[in-house]
Amino acid sequence: MAWDNERLLDEEADEWLSSWGYTASNLDHEGFVVDKTLLRDYCKSPPKPTEHVGGYYMSVMKRNTPVTKLSHSYSALKQFDNCPKQYHMQRITKEIKSSSNEASIYGERVHEQLEQRLKGGKLTPETIKYEELCQAFESGDGELLVEQELCLNKDLVPTGWWDNDAWLRSKLDVLKLNGTTAGIGDWKTGKYRPDFFQLELFVLQVFKHYPSVQKIKASFIWLKDMKLDSKTYQKKQEPALWNKFFARVQRIEAAAEASNWPAKPSGLCPWCPAKHICEFARI
Numbered sequence: 264m265a266w267d268n269e270r271l272l273d274e275e276a277d278e279w280l281s282s283w284g285y286t287a288s289n290l291d292h293e294g295f296v297v298d299k300t301l302l303r304d305y306c307k308s309p310p311k312p313t314e315h316v317g318g319y320y321m322s323v324m325k326r327n328t329p330v331t332k333l334s335h336s337y338s339a340l341k342q343f344d345n346c347p348k349q350y351h352m353q354r355i356t357k358e359i360k361s362s363s364n365e366a367s368i369y370g371e372r373v374h375e376q377l378e379q380r381l382k383g384g385k386l387t388p389e390t391i392k393y394e395e396l397c398q399a400f401e402s403g404d405g406e407l408l409v410e411q412e413l414c415l416n417k418d419l420v421p422t423g424w425w426d427n428d429a430w431l432r433s434k435l436d437v438l439k440l441n442g443t444t445a446g447i448g449d450w451k452t453g454k455y456r457p458d459f460f461q462l463e464l465f466v467l468q469v470f471k472h473y474p475s476v477q478k479i480k481a482s483f484i485w486l487k488d489m490k491l492d493s494k495t496y497q498k499k500q501e502p503a504l505w506n507k508f509f510a511r512v513q514r515i516e517a518a519a520e521a522s523n524w525p526a527k528p529s530g531l532c533p534w535c536p537a538k539h540i541c542e543f544a545r546i
């Protein structure tokens with residue numbers, strides 16, 4: 264395929280990409296944009312063989328292309344706070360994938376068993392000790408919802424989990440709706456490290472998805488110790504909670520804008536999936 268160095272049309276770029284098995288749309292889906300300006304600048308100097316140009320183009324896109332779509336969740340915001348470099352490698356360039364370990368596999372298994380139980384199934388010998396807890400959620404008035412996937416778009420309007428405009432996603436383990444009040448429960452199988460910001464995001468989702476709700480009691484349920492950490496939130500607190508959330512999102516958007524994802528080595532590095540390729544890893 265011949266490149267016109269003076270007039271690099273979108274169609275040409277798309278055609279070239281498709282010869283590599285990519286399309287502009289699937290690159291966009293992966294969080295990359297087709298940056299034709301970079302390629303055009305490169306092509307201005309003496310003409311280069313197609314393979315050379317294409318290789319350069321792909322490496323530029325992989326290295327430092329701007330982000331087209333950022334979406335957020337509690338775990339993404341927490342990951343950015345822990346280490347922006349890890350966030351970038353996992354969520355933007357996708358060089359690394361989150362890895363599971365014994366604790367996370369156990370956590371997922373317990374969550375699944377509790378979900379099945381609250382949907383009418385039975386607990387297993389491993390989780391039968393939580394039967395009373397499940398009954399407590401089932402008792403009393405109101406509608407019990409399990410593993411609710413709540414998603415908002417950038418205008419804070421409810422949208423589908425996999426819709427193109429999905430912007431803020433939260434999965435609620437247990438949600439009890441009762442008129443103007445609601446209860447949220449989040450199962451915890453790990454070490455005791457309460458971060459109420461997570462509950463605040465759940466609360467914000469419920470206020471948006473269920474506008475009649477005025478008061479929410481949100482709880483972490485620490486399953487190992489059978490302990491509860493609860494806080495009650497009123498609808499009038501919503502603007503302040505959104506401001507807190509926006510401040511954290513703003514930090515990520517500023518990093519994306521500046522393409523600045525500094526490493527933040529810490530005691531978490533030994534569990535980082537990038538530890539073998541990160542020159543800053545503290546292991």
Ligand code: SF4
Nearest residue numbers: 346528532535541544
């Ligand atoms: S190894 Fe440490 S510094 Fe490097 S990306 Fe992972 S968490 Fe960040």
